[in-house]
Amino acid sequence: MNKLLPLYATAALALTLSISGCSLVPEYLRPAAPVPADWPTTTSAANGKTALKFSDDWKAFFPDATLQALISTALEHNRDLKIAVGRVDEARALAGLARADRYPTVDVNAQRSAGLTPADLSGTGRELSTQRYDAAFGITAFELDFWGRVKALDDAARANFLSSEYAQRSFRLTLISDVAASYFSLRELTLRTALSEATALTRKDSRRLIEKRRDVGLSGDLDFYSADGAWQAARAETANLARQKAAAENALRLLVGSNLPAILDAATAADAAFSRSAASEVAVAPPPSFAPPAEIAVELPSEVLLRRPDVLAAEQKLLAANANIGAARAAFFPRISLTGAVGSASRELSGLFDSGSGAWSFIPLLKWPIFDAGRTQANVDLAEARKVIAVAEYERTIQQAFREVADLLDARTRYAEQLAALEGAEKSQAERLQRVDARYRAGVSNYLELHDAQREHFLAQQAMLATRRAWAANAAGLYKALGGA
Template sequence: MRKSFVIALGAALAGCSLMPDYQRPEPPVAAQWPQTAQPDGARKATELDWRNFFPDQRLQALIAATLEHNRDLRIAAARVEESRALHGITRADRLPNVDVAASGQATRTPGDLSPTRKANTAHRYDVGFSLLSFELDFWGRVKSLDEAALSSFLATEEAGRALRLSLISEVANAYFTLLEMYERTQLARETVKSREETRTLIARRREVGLAGDLDFLQADGALEQVRADYASLQTQQAAASNALALLVGQQPSSLPDGRRLKDQGIVADLAADLSAEVLLQRPDVLAAEKRLIAANANIGAARAAFLPRISLTAGLGTASSALSGLFGGGSESWNFQPALRLPLFDAGRSAAGVDLAEARKVIAVAEYEKTIQQAFREVADLLAARTYLVEQLRAQQAAEKAQNERLRLAEARYKAGVTSHLEVLDAQRESFSAQQATVQTRHAWLTAAAQLYKALGGGGL
């Protein structure tokens, strides 16, 4: 009873508004990015269409097919429509619902119940409009429910947009992974061929006494090892292809030619200004905020349960004892039934409803702040990766070049009889590892670029 009185008094003082004023929580992150994250860039991700960010036409075709056929996206789109319909149902309660009805009734009264002691039969026919239990929303209960339903719909819409953006990034990552495995498999195939030639050469040198059994066994072991690597890479390539097919949902009948990893042409010059400005534009953050607004509105609806509820029922039409007299003079009929319901005792149900709504708002605030914190870390990590992976790739390419030159010199020294095959074998291993590492680093940079486009709330959706 005390909580009911406090809420009623607050409603009177606040002009019958029971929904708390919404104030966006301050982002629980630093205003600036860490020093390791370089936010400079020429383009804003939110204004950049994904087709312009990913210039590979084959990748564009795969992304377009994913957005059309992916089952998760279909589910998300259906949920958006479901939420839109629920909002429409809630919004309809803010306006009167008017029905038109026609009815007929025949009643026979037996003689022992009739004042005239004679049995009689009465007929009644009605046609008219009726207004059933329209609530006068003095305390904003229906308005609060409408606000909550609208915010839930908008949250679902933003969640669908976040899923679309995530799918674009995932398809790009899966495509780059497939390209990586293809290129590494090609390197392994070429290495197998090269080491077969080396073993054949050593076998011939052994026949004429220029090489021993140890050299041959070393060459044969190196060949079998790279054959094992080749088989493993083929397995990974098949898995990457299957993962991409699952994301796409339905493989297009024809695809344009694609590009190699080094020819993707992605320019990751995406700007990340102040952290709060960037993060608040992400669809997942927007969805979390809409859910918070819905929780805030539900508090107003819960508080209104303590106050009187006034509803109106009314009808206007015509009535007659005969069908022919329905629209005759004097057949007009009407009814008006206002009703007031004031809760007196509900065993704490209304108070528990307010406590529940307030607890859910606390949860929504925490989830909103957690979403922003996770987004801050994701963007900061990817900004750092964008910078350092470029340096890593540059160094890795230089290392590959040096190892390839070392291999060339080692093979020349071995053919001239200056060094043993062990030096050649070591140079082959280092060269193969360097080539594989270069492809892996290039893939890592492209993946970071695709994820950064998603993390900054890429546009064109």
């Protein structure tokens, strides 16, 4: 009979590994997307129905070598991204812990125990000295998952891991988009600052010239004060833009997480040189475009939104909440766990593995809650409430994604229209300035007319640069909003 007992333990172990319990997890049905089946009319009309498949490689979408260097540095050094990656590793480890609970833990145990019982307690009238040596393979409190509780917890942990992974991908897309937008902002402010500096120098020269003309009686005080006010205004605007440029550079440095690449200095120097040369001409050529590819069209919302990492992350949280309901429901049913060991025992270490020293233990445990003051039901209610929250959060994420994409697509069309109008306005103001300047030099126009033409032309240039930056940043936002692919 003793020889059969280890066989019983082995059979029990095999049974535990082959049991597949029933699941109490509710059937998962993905909630219908609470958004229209198509984009708004203005957006659809502006962008057509042609599907554009973005490349998974962000370098294909952002061909600017300077921007590529910045994004590469940010992906390597940004601290927030490192935290997000660490969260993924943490969730992966937690999922591994939950998965391990589905399998028995087998240990090898070896121990020596010794004791001394005093004579008045030994029952023999003499001190009783005992010792024992044990060596065994053991299984500790392995739960037979009849009701799928452990599997549900494993599924929930895996869903939470995938949610954190999708969240990390979403943050990565956001980081790429933010670096691009910050880079475009810095380039815009570099162009505008250099343009303002050159304009301030030009107005300073005009002020000096008018001061000399006033000294010889060719200009009056009104012209001088107008020229002086224009120069002071240009100085103030230069200081304001320089402050914004420094803030934009600091913001970009924070996103990159390291010193800015040297290639950025060359790009900003080229922008500044362009603005200074452009300001020296009466008719200014358009500044260089720093926008990514302009032709952007998208598929239907159901195809675009459901591949966004933030939407996928929200759905995984919903799956985790759904699995937790099954785990909570399983608590109403008996939990059966097994603890056992098979090995050898002896009073002497030398006889530990001798014939006849075999030993085994087998301890099944059944635990069935009878009364817990409603704790188990409260846990089910809590799990179901959290699923309701997860559904609402999933639907809200889709709605926010729809609005983001629709806004960006519509804004892209409006920016294109606005930029075309501003370019036309800048050309008109440049022509006006050229003619007023010629009339002023010929003595036909007064300085107030020239000053007004210079001011309007300067404002048109600044507005055009700001809109070009907004147009470029809009494309960076679309890269993120469309899931980067």
